Amino acid sequence: MEAEILKFICANQGAVDAEELMYNLFPGESTTEVISNQSKFALCSSNGQQRVVARTSLRLCRKKDCPGTCEGLHLCKNFLFSGSCHFLQRRGCSFPHVLNSDYNQRLLIEHELEGLSRAELCTLLLQSDNSMLPSVSPPTGVLCWLPVLFS
Numbered sequence: 527m528e529a530e531i532l533k534f535i536c537a538n539q540g541a542v543d544a545e546e547l548m549y550n551l552f553p554g555e556s557t558t559e560v561i562s563n564q565s566k567f568a569l570c571s572s573n574g575q576q577r578v579v580a581r582t583s584l585r586l587c588r589k590k591d592c593p594g595t596c597e598g599l600h601l602c603k604n605f606l607f608s609g610s611c612h613f614l615q616r617r618g619c620s621f622p623h624v625l626n627s628d629y630n631q632r633l634l635i636e637h638e639l640e641g642l643s644r645a646e647l648c649t650l651l652l653q654s655d656n657s658m659l660p661s662v663s664p665p666t667g668v669l670c671w672l673p674v675l676f677s
């Protein structure tokens with residue numbers, strides 16, 4: 527059920543109106559019960575509207591030649607953000623470009639994120655990890671939530 531909510535939120539730029547979420551997925555149920563898992567969801571209000579923001583404890587690993595003990599996703603940052611990596615054509619890139627490698631797939635399943643597309647995962651990782659932000663411009667919709675998430 528949480529995976530379903532997460533997918534819905536991530537498909538909507540990482541944040542949705544609580545009312546809309548409940549209307550679409552769980553009509554008649556209480557918001558606070560459905561999104562009680564605070565490691566995955568955060569409730570915040572904006573202009574009197576309650577918004578549900580998705581989050582995850584999964585992080586992107588930044589170590590080159592990491593032996594895999596980091597419990598972080600092994601994926602090139604450029605590839606995560608755009609689906610392609612411009613370093614690959616030029617001087618080569620030392621990070622993996624396969625989202626569904628055995629290693630990554632295990633982590634995604636562990637965090638119940640295996641149903642997300644690359645773009646959805648990108649939104650989620652971006653807004654869950656503020657160390658990802660300085661060097662990239664996040665997709666629209668993410669930035670407005672950052673003050674709420676990281677204050």
Ligand SMILES: [Zn+2]
Binds near residue numbers: 593597
């Ligand atoms: Zn690693």
Ligand SMILES: [Zn+2]
Binds near residue numbers: 602621
């Ligand atoms: Zn790359």
